[in-house]
Amino acid sequence: MSASARIAACVKWVDLRPEIDSLSGAVSESTRSSGFSAADQAAVETALRLGEAWGAEVTVLCVGPPQVDGALREALAAGAQRAIRVDSLDDAPSAHVAAALAAVLDGVDTVICGDYSADRGSGAVPAFLAAQLGAAQALGLVAVDPAESGRVLVTRRVGGGRSERLELAGPMVLSVEGSVAQLRRASLASVLASADAPIERSSAPTPTQLHPIAVLDRSAVRPRARALPAPAGATPRDRIVALTGALVDRTPPRTVVASPDEAADLILDQLRQWGYLD
Secondary structure: OEEEEEEEEEEEOEEOOOEEOOOOOOEEOOHHHEEOOHHHHHHHHHHHHHHHHHOEEEEEEEEEOHHHHHHHHHHHHHOOOEEEEEEOOOOOOHHHHHHHHHHHOOOOOEEEEEOOOOOOOOOOHHHHHHHHHOOEEEEEEEEEEEOOOOEEEEEEEEEOOEEEEEEEEOOEEEEEOOOOOOOOOOOHHHHHHOOOOOOEEEOOOOHHHOOOOOOOOOOOOOOOOOOOOOOOOOOHHHHHHHHHOOOOOOOOOOOOOOOHHHHHHHHHHHHHHHOOOO
């Protein structure tokens, strides 16, 4: 293993199939249906691939209860060298979870997370974690390719059907979508060998050690109102027609038979006509 690079995958233990009472809306969680989301599994697999490319040690880290140890051993069976469980923080905000992870990740060059969890889905922990570690961040990635040791080439969405390609060097925090990779199946020998593997344990910071978070507002976010011109027309019918655009000429649908390259060009041309591309 290379001593110059250290990689960690951060995962979250959640109920993937919670039961919701149709009358009260109460959510019932069960350890039987708990595990790691597809995005978190992709984070583990991405960490393992980078570890193989760089010859680096891979650690899997989770903030959760003791029940998570079995899932962490599955990550060890898949190829991780270390597994660490941080004592669960009861319903802690994302910033506090990131602080608990950062206390264990000091000195790690590359941290990989799922882009969002299966419960809250805010996707805020990787950003808070990058701030805690003073690391570069690239979030919501759709591809991660290893370059020379400690460097990666990543692809992320930027909206409007576009994406951008970035090169990063550690220290860095990456978050990946579930489509990036599928966690490999461990061999039977590895599963048996990891059945009693030790899980390292770390204590979560106490509330006094964490940065206080002030909640300024809990109201729903409303978009800024836009001033629009009144519809033109002398009669109510004319104004309704102007609002709905019922009489505006539109491009009729068509069926096109083309090669993949020609079809791609046609799609791009249509997107430009609609204003999605420059």
